[in-house]
Amino acid sequence: MSGMTFTFDGRPIAAESGQxxxxxxxxxxxxxxxxxxxGDEPRGLFCGIGVCxxxxxxxxxxxxxxxxxxxxxxxxxxERA
Amino acid sequence: xxxxxxxxxGMVGASCAYYLSRxxxxxxxxxxxxxxxxxxxxxxxxxxVSDKLPGPELDLMLVSLARxxxxxxxxxxxxxxxxxxxxxSSSSLESLVAAHRAVGVTxxxxxxxxxxxxxxxxxxxxxYPQDAQVQPALAAARLLHAAGIKVQHAxxxxxxxxxxxxxxxxxxxxxxxxxxxxxxxxxxxxxxxQAFGAAIxxxxxxxxxxxxxPLPPIIRHKVYAAEYLDNVASGDAELQxxxxxEGTPSGTILIGASRExxxxxxxxxxxxxxxxxxxxxxxxxxLAGVHTLRVYRGxxxxxxxxVPIIGPDPRRPGLYHACGHEGAGIGLAPATGELITAxxxxxxxxxxxxxxxxxxxxx
Amino acid sequence: xxxxDVAVVGGGPAGLAAAAAASGDARAVVVDAGSRxxxxxxxxxxxxxxxxxWRLRSSADHLPDAPVWFAEPVDPVDxxxxxxxxxxxxxFRLHTPAGVVTADRIVLATGxxxxxxxxxxxxxxxxxxxxxxxxxxxAHGVLIGRRVAVAxxxxxxxxxxxxxxxxxxxxxxxxxxxxxxxxAKHPRALGPAKLAEGARYAAVLARQRVxxxxxxxxxxxxxxDALEAITVTGRGRERRLDVDALAISYxxxxxxxLAIALGCDTHLDRDGSLVVTVDDDQRTSIKxxxxxxxxTGVGGADLAQLEGRIAGRAAAGKVPDPAPRRxxxxxxxxxxxxxxxxxxxxxxxxxxxxxxxxxxxxVPYAEVREAVELGATDxxxxxxxxxxxxxxxxxxxxxxxxxxxxxxLNGRPPTRDxxxxxxxxxxxxxxxxxxxxxx
Numbered sequence: 001m002s003g004m005t006f007t008f009d010g011r012p013i014a015a016e017s018g019q020x021x022x023x024x025x026x027x028x029x030x031x032x033x034x035x036x037x038x039g040d041e042p043r044g045l046f047c048g049i050g051v052c053x054x055x056x057x058x059x060x061x062x063x064x065x066x067x068x069x070x071x072x073x074x075x076x077x078x079e080r081a
Numbered sequence: 082x083x084x085x086x087x088x089x090x091g092m093v094g095a096s097c098a099y100y101l102s103r104x105x106x107x108x109x110x111x112x113x114x115x116x117x118x119x120x121x122x123x124x125x126x127x128x129x130v131s132d133k134l135p136g137p138e139l140d141l142m143l144v145s146l147a148r149x150x151x152x153x154x155x156x157x158x159x160x161x162x163x164x165x166x167x168x169x170s171s172s173s174l175e176s177l178v179a180a181h182r183a184v185g186v187t188x189x190x191x192x193x194x195x196x197x198x199x200x201x202x203x204x205x206x207x208x209y210p211q212d213a214q215v216q217p218a219l220a221a222a223r224l225l226h227a228a229g230i231k232v233q234h235a236x237x238x239x240x241x242x243x244x245x246x247x248x249x250x251x252x253x254x255x256x257x258x259x260x261x262x263x264x265x266x267x268x269x270x271x272x273x274x275q276a277f278g279a280a281i282x283x284x285x286x287x288x289x290x291x292x293x294x295p296l297p298p299i300i301r302h303k304v305y306a307a308e309y310l311d312n313v314a315s316g317d318a319e320l321q322x323x324x325x326x327e328g329t330p331s332g333t334i335l336i337g338a339s340r341e342x343x344x345x346x347x348x349x350x351x352x353x354x355x356x357x358x359x360x361x362x363x364x365x366x367x368l369a370g371v372h373t374l375r376v377y378r379g380x381x382x383x384x385x386x387x388v389p390i391i392g393p394d395p396r397r398p399g400l401y402h403a404c405g406h407e408g409a410g411i412g413l414a415p416a417t418g419e420l421i422t423a424x425x426x427x428x429x430x431x432x433x434x435x436x437x438x439x440x441x442x443x444x
Numbered sequence: 445x446x447x448x449d450v451a452v453v454g455g456g457p458a459g460l461a462a463a464a465a466a467s468g469d470a471r472a473v474v475v476d477a478g479s480r481x482x483x484x485x486x487x488x489x490x491x492x493x494x495x496x497x498w499r500l501r502s503s504a505d506h507l508p509d510a511p512v513w514f515a516e517p518v519d520p521v522d523x524x525x526x527x528x529x530x531x532x533x534x535x536f537r538l539h540t541p542a543g544v545v546t547a548d549r550i551v552l553a554t555g556x557x558x559x560x561x562x563x564x565x566x567x568x569x570x571x572x573x574x575x576x577x578x579x580x581x582x583a584h585g586v587l588i589g590r591r592v593a594v595a596x597x598x599x600x601x602x603x604x605x606x607x608x609x610x611x612x613x614x615x616x617x618x619x620x621x622x623x624x625x626x627x628a629k630h631p632r633a634l635g636p637a638k639l640a641e642g643a644r645y646a647a648v649l650a651r652q653r654v655x656x657x658x659x660x661x662x663x664x665x666x667x668x669d670a671l672e673a674i675t676v677t678g679r680g681r682e683r684r685l686d687v688d689a690l691a692i693s694y695x696x697x698x699x700x701x702l703a704i705a706l707g708c709d710t711h712l713d714r715d716g717s718l719v720v721t722v723d724d725d726q727r728t729s730i731k732x733x734x735x736x737x738x739x740t741g742v743g744g745a746d747l748a749q750l751e752g753r754i755a756g757r758a759a760a761g762k763v764p765d766p767a768p769r770r771x772x773x774x775x776x777x778x779x780x781x782x783x784x785x786x787x788x789x790x791x792x793x794x795x796x797x798x799x800x801x802x803x804x805x806x807v808p809y810a811e812v813r814e815a816v817e818l819g820a821t822d823x824x825x826x827x828x829x830x831x832x833x834x835x836x837x838x839x840x841x842x843x844x845x846x847x848x849x850x851x852x853l854n855g856r857p858p859t860r861d862x863x864x865x866x867x868x869x870x871x872x873x874x875x876x877x878x879x880x881x882x883x
Contacts, residue, residue: 016585018490023584031569031670037295037332038806042669044569046803046841048576049484050477051557053836053874054803064294064372064874068576071479090819115825116818122828218828222818232819294836294874331805331831336877349705349870351516351539358880369878375838376871 006076008033015072022048022055022067025078033057033067034081056081083109085425086250086259088273090114090232091121092411093403094265095221096418101263102228104422111250111257113236116225117218119267120410123379125290125327125335126217127303128412131166131209132310135184137388137436138409141416143185144431146211148415152220156227159220160330166212169193169200169364170307174207177307187211199299199367212303214327217411233257240277240400247399261425263401268382270390270404279394281442283405285380287341289353291361294372295332300365303327309338313408314387318342320353324360326368334371336361338408342383349376381407389413391420391437401425402439448473450759451538451547452504453512453702456483458737458748458755459553460497463504465756466551472504472760475538475545477511477873483555484575485745487583500749510540513873515702518546533732536706541875544883549732549759552703552720553752556696556738559717560596561791562809562845564664564799570671570689574604577691587613589689593674595619595662596693597786599642599744602656604691606648615652616685619660619676621694621789638778663794665690677794694788697844698739701869706730710867711860713741715783716844718863725764726755734759743779750775791845792852801849802842804835812846816853823850823865836874839866 005012008025015024022045025033032042034056046054048068055067058079067078085101087094090112098108112118128149133139153161168174174190181188186209193206225232235252240262242248249258266273271283308323315321318341325337339353354376362369384390384405394400403421406413416431423430450466452459455476460483466472474481486494519534538545558573565571570589574596577588592613594605597620605618649656660678665671673686698717700710708728709721719742720728720735728735736755737748750772757765795801797810807830815829823846826832832846833839839846843866851858871880 019584019586023580023586026580026588027584027586036806041567041806042569043567043803045572045576045580047557047573048579049557051837052803052841056836062370068579115821117828118822118825122824218825219818222820222829226818234821291877291880292834293877331834333834348707351514351537354514354871354880355882358877362877362881369881370876372874372876373871373880374836374874375834375869 004072004074006072006074006078008078009080019072020068021057021059021070021072021076021078024072025067082258082260083107084259085109085261085263086111086257087263087265088112088237088250089265089267090116090221090225091119091265091267092117092217092221092414093267093406093417094263095224096414097263097265097403097421098230099224099228100418100422101425102230104426104428106425108228108230109233109257109259110225110230111233111235111237111252113234116232117221119269120379120381121221121267122218123377124217124408124411125337126215126220126411127409128213128215129166129303129409130186130211131168131188131207132313133409134310134314135180138413139184139186140432141389141413141437142409144416144419145413146213148419149213149215152224152415156223158223160216161213162215162330163213164302166209166303166305167193167196168207168209168305168307169204171204174205174307178207196302197300197304199365200304201364201366214303215411220411237273238276240397245398247397261399261401263403263421265403267404267410268380270382270402274402277397277400279396279400279443281390281402281405281439282385283382283390284342285345286383286407287343287346288337288379288381288408289339289349289357290377290379291336291354291357291373292375292377293334293336294374296334296371297332298328299367300326300328300334304364306360306364312338312340316387322353322356322360324364326361326364334368345380347378349378382410383407389417389437390439390442391417392434392439393424394439394443396443445546447535448545448547450549450551450756451475451536451545452551452553452756453538454483454553454555454737455481455506456553456555456737456748457485457745458555458752459483459551460500461749461752462551462553462736462756462759464500464502465753466760467502467504469762470760472502473507473545473547474504475507475510475512475540479508481506484579487579489583489585507540507542507545510542511873512538512540512702513871513875514539515706515872536732541879549734551734551736551755551759552739553735553737554699554702554739556698556742557840558693559695559697559844560692560841561694561788562799562801562842563662563791563794564796565666567800567803568665568667568671569669570667571665572689572691574600574691574693577608577689578604581607581611587611588691589687590614591616591687592689592691593617593619593662593685593687594691597621597788598693598695599782599786600693602642602645602649605654606645609652609654610648615654616687617655617657617676618649619662619678620656620658620786621661622786623659624785661789662690662692695786696738696742697840698742700739700867701872703728703733703735703739704864704867705870705872706733708733708735710864712863714780715742716848716858717742718860718867724769725758726751727758741776741779743775747772747775747779792849801846802832802835804837805831807832812849813853816850820850821854823847823862826850827865833866838869843867
């Protein structure tokens with residue numbers, strides 16, 4: 001598997017080819033990449049298959065992406081939703 | 082035996098029950114479904130003066146607006162938001178504003194871009210600060226709760242009558258006795274009126290609303306294209322649509338509005354979704370990248386002459402109608418409740434009841 | 445644009461079996477939400493296809509990355525207008541981000557996702573579904589945690605726990621809510637293959653010294669910004685265990701929104717799930733629409749493939765093959781036994797007032813209760829009054845729980861309508877207004 005790097009809030013994150021953004025974040029020890037609107041609670045991965053929308057994240061400026069579904073690409077800019 | 086039985090636990094029924102209770106009457110509300118189970122639960126909760134041209138509906142709305150502010154203070158808990166309405170058009174809105182101002186509506190010709198920064202440029206605008214919104218299902222539930230009324234669940238089949246005088250309604254479980262019966266059956270009020278032997282013309286007019294993902298506030302008012310006024314006033318059965326776009330306290334944006342008379346057809350046509358989305362994006366290009374999470378469908382109770390049917394039915398002493406508000410039932414509910422209460426108690430009505438009187442259909 | 449004879453929605457066991465059975469005589473396509481075929485069951489890393497996938501290869505086309513967000517008949521006929529016209533199908537259009545697919549007949553094989561039940565702390569990062577733990581491991585090579593608990597109800601717990609343990613996680617326990625005594629009552633339903641499969645996972649867990657506790661439920665998760673510990677309740681006592689991940693699954697929720705959008709009849713299955721009603725040929729109540737796999741009743745991959753084979757043949761107009769029908773009857777017996785044995789535990793008693801029921805709109809238990817007190821006698825009214833199920837996931841996660849809660853608080857069992865209130869999603873996937881405005 002070839003390695004690549006994207007940034008999460010400016011921090012470089014290593015990912016393998018075909019890996020989802022969520023998987024790469026999790027492997028890097030990051031379990032949360034969003035806070036809720038009302039309770040300001042941390043959220044990250046829950047269903048892992050694109051159903052629960054808990055893992056929403058901003059990827060290259062586009063909001064509303066599901067980190068568990070989107071494959072990481074070299075140079076992606078990932079930000080908290 | 083109750084003084085009044087209100088058939089229908091939607092917004093109009095809840096408001097009638099609230100004002101009747103406040104007048105000291107013993108009120109029973111009966112519905113085959115839950116509170117706000119019909120049109121009330123399928124609308125945006127508009128309290129609009131801007132979409133009504135001078136006439137009986139606007140008179141009723143102006144009274145209602147004042148009542149809504151009181152209800153917010155006395156009852157509350159239903160997201161009353163006096164957000165203001167912005168009408169936009171490719172042509173001048175001077176005459177509309179002048180007509181509204183002549184009857185006491187607050188309206189101003191404005192540069193719409195100053196009110197809605199994301200709005201497409203080059204449009205004329207008119208601002209209506211009185212336009213407001215409530216969460217309609219909550220409003221109906223809170224009014225009933227405040228009046229101490231628990232909805233009785235039964236399907237009403239007919240009126241109970243004794244020597245030409247109404248004595249209640251019949252259900253499968255027996256008669257619910259009352260001296261007065263209010264038909265607040267919403268979109269089913271027409272059917273109900275036939276079962277009561279006092280037919281009034283109310284039929285369903287289907288509409289759809291798109292709901293977006295929750296967003297930080299990007300649209301602050303209720304914004305709609307001036308063609309909406311024509312759509313509302315039209316009697317056409319064909320699909321009509323015009324952009325109505327507004328933010329809500331929960332962060333979602335609601336996008337309407339379509340109108341078709343297709344009976345109770347429950348399907349969601351692709352073409353309606355396309356038109357609603359395209360018209361909204363045309364007004365607010367930023368919406369093109371915003372996700373729609375769901376679409377919901379409702380059936381508005383359409384009255385044959387576009388004027389709500391409120392008051393006693395001369396054919397059945399003791400029977401009152403409170404229905405046919407089409408898409409304005411939430412807004413018009415408080416004044417409707419007061420009109421019914423005045424008719425039942427012999428009190429002073431908030432407006433001249435003549436234009437709404439069912440007698441016009443009781444030939 | 446190609447007009448297919450048969451379009452299969454979903455590329456898991458049921459869908460692939462349907463496409464393989466239909467293709468040949470019929471022109472078929474698999475329309476799949478994922479980028480790689482296999483569904484949740486055969487999830488795999490790029491270039492590492494499981495052998496089962498090879499066996500189901502067919503001449504059917506494959507449209508990847510194509511979640512269907514809207515399904516409609518090509519020429520809509522008002523079902524109320526004419527019984528005769530409702531009988532004749534004019535084909536279907538499936539709208540996806542990858543384009544519009546048109547087909548004479550469709551096979552819905554949209555699968556299921558993990559069902560969860562709310563409990564205090566279940567929204568903490570580190571609490572995931574077993575499907576998430578499985579997907580992370582199988583498709584992305586990442587372990588969900590170092591010290592992991594697996595909890596819920598169903599045979600799937602064993603498979604996931606064994607996988608996590610083999611990959612190097614310390615699995616502190618598998619907590620199965622059922623007592624599993626019931627399997628003894630269903631020896632015929634189980635069959636030798638199922639017993640061998642169960643024994644294999646049990647052997648892996650025994651080798652790794654993973655405790656398997658029946659009649660135990662995780663009743664709380666603890667932590668501030670991430671999971672630190674769980675409370676396990678069972679056999680009359682509570683225990684606190686330190687973990688950094690908890691994988692939960694209380695059965696599955698069939699994904700029936702497309703079937704409902706097309707007007708197919710549904711009913712409540714033995715496990716309380718809303719499922720699509722089908723006949724012997726896997727036909728739904730709507731002409732030209734077939735359904736196979738978990739959406740007709742949760743029963744696992746073997747049953748899904750059998751139903752897919754039957755549905756695919758029927759949709760392609762081929763002569764029925766009796767063999768899969770016999771096997772289907774047996775697999776359905778197993779599914780029934782599984783539902784009886786792995787019952788969801790009672791969960792409502794463990795809720796606190798502030799336990800979130802709806803994760804998206806952050807609706808706590810107290811607000812659901814208030815909605816019922818305000819007169820919400822059914823699930824739709826609860827949703828209207830407290831916003832449960834109105835967020836991004838549209839009730840996919842909380843819907844079944846809200847339906848059960850609504851029924852419980854109203855003192856009655858959940859009905860089909862309670863569950864259907866959340867499965868009614870004409871827009872089946874979040875879709876941008878730009879796409880909605882398109883063709």
